[in-house]
Amino acid sequence: MKGQIDLTExxxxxxxxxxxxxxxxxxxxxxKECIEKFGSVKIDxxxxxxxxxxxxxxxxxxxxxxKDGCKGLYVVDKFTSNxxxxxxxxxxxxxxxxxxxxDNKKDPFEMPIExxxxxxxxxxxxxxxxxxxxxxxxxxxxxxxxxxxxxxxxNESRMLTYYVKLNDKESLKDKPIDNSASLxxxxxxxxxxxxSEKASFTPTIVYSSFEKYVDGTxxxxxxxxxxxxxxxxxxxxxxxxxxxxxxxxxxxxxxxNMNTEIDADLLQYIHxx
Numbered sequence: 001m002k003g004q005i006d007l008t009e010x011x012x013x014x015x016x017x018x019x020x021x022x023x024x025x026x027x028x029x030x031x032k033e034c035i036e037k038f039g040s041v042k043i044d045x046x047x048x049x050x051x052x053x054x055x056x057x058x059x060x061x062x063x064x065x066x067k068d069g070c071k072g073l074y075v076v077d078k079f080t081s082n083x084x085x086x087x088x089x090x091x092x093x094x095x096x097x098x099x100x101x102x103d104n105k106k107d108p109f110e111m112p113i114e115x116x117x118x119x120x121x122x123x124x125x126x127x128x129x130x131x132x133x134x135x136x137x138x139x140x141x142x143x144x145x146x147x148x149x150x151x152x153x154x155n156e157s158r159m160l161t162y163y164v165k166l167n168d169k170e171s172l173k174d175k176p177i178d179n180s181a182s183l184x185x186x187x188x189x190x191x192x193x194x195x196s197e198k199a200s201f202t203p204t205i206v207y208s209s210f211e212k213y214v215d216g217t218x219x220x221x222x223x224x225x226x227x228x229x230x231x232x233x234x235x236x237x238x239x240x241x242x243x244x245x246x247x248x249x250x251x252x253x254x255x256x257n258m259n260t261e262i263d264a265d266l267l268q269y270i271h272x273x
Contacts, residue, residue, distance in 0.1 A: 033187035040066030041073065041152065043183040045197035048161070055166035055243050056089065057201055061181050062159045065152040072186040073152060073194070074132050075160070078125050078144035081178040085170050085203075088122065088145055089163040096121040096135040096148065099160070108145075108162035115158055118149040131184055131191050168246035172203035206240040209233060212252075 042064045049058035061075055079086060090107035091097075099110040099117040110117045123133035125142045133146060147160050166172060179201075183194040215231035232252060236245075252272075 033189065033192075035068065035071045036185040036187040037190075037192050039068045039070035039185065041070040041183065041185070041194050042066075043075065043181060043195050043197050045179070045181045045199045047199050047201055050201070050242055052238075052241070052243055055168060055246070057086070057164045057166070058161065059164060059179065059199060060159055060161050061147065061197075062157060063149060063152070063183060064157040065154060067154050069152050069154040069156065070185055070194070071151045073149040074184045074186055075147040075149065075181050076126065076132060076144055076184070077147065077162075077179065077181045079177065080180050080198075082175050083142070083177075085167050085172055085175060085177055086164045087167065088143060089165045092120060092122045092145055092162075094122050094135055094137045094140060103161065106163060108160060111159045111161070112157075115156075116150070118147055118158070118160075120145060120147050120160075122146075131182075131193075132186060166203065166243060172243060173205050174202060176200055176202045201242075203243045204241055205243070205245060206237040208235045208237045 044062040044064075046060050046062075047057055048060045051057075059077075061077065063073065063075065092108060096119045098119050099108060101109055101111055101113040101115075101117070103109050108120055121135040122140060122143050122145055123135065123137050124140050125144045126133040133144070135146070145162065149158055152158065177200065179199045180196055181198075182196040185192045185194055211233045213231060213233075214228060216229040218229075219227040221227060230252075232250065234248075234250070
């Protein structure tokens with residue numbers, strides 16, 4: 001015999017339900033944490049915006065409860081590759097802080113506006129046995145953020161938006177930045193996996209030209225030397241690139257390990273002006 005049960009009809013104090021079939025009565029015992037363990041809930045993770053000028057990424061995490069709702073929900077969000085290329089933006093500390101619905105383009109916020117908002121804090125990335133790290137860490141070496149949602153009503157949906165800054169001092173090109181958000185339901189005796197979602201961003205720069213050429217008239221000086229005006233040009237395709245290069249350094253060599261290097265016998269007669 002197969003059937004379904006409405007978790008909201010279970011006695012919330014002991015996790016038991018009474019099933020009557022004809023003249024038979026059966027007590028079904030789902031345990032005291034039946035809502036945490038069996039309550040259906042889904043998670044979705046997206047990169048909703050890329051600020052190509054200031055090098056910020058906007059991430060959204062959406063959690064949607066099923067028809068029974070769910071209790072004790074947490075999301076642990078972490079970067080799983082090239083974490084040194086990004087940092088969580090805004091005011092997120094190791095102290096658990098209540099979220100608001102105010103979007104100031106810097107701090108994390110939670111929607112919808114009328115929801116009873118959850119809390120957020122920063123922690124060290126947990127191991128597989130810990131799952132949900134506690135707030136209040138004095139030193140954080142490998143940061144993640146924890147979204148303490150709490151309880152969700154049947155069919156309720158909540159969305160967290162947060163911002164991430166690309167590291168302008170690192171070489172970013174073509175290095176994939178992978179992120180994972182894991183959803184858990186925490187009871188008094190156990191923590192239950194509720195799924196995870198990933199999002200990936202690969203910084204891309206497409207160069208349209210990289211040139212060096214004589215720009216102007218070669219001048220013969222009174223001492224018999226010559227001045228040769230050179231111009232170097234670098235340009236990128238904006239529509240095909242997804243971030244702005246910061247702290248760009250360009251090196252120009254008279255002698256370089258290339259096929260076009262200047263003959264060694266001539267170097268004594270050549271210098272930058």
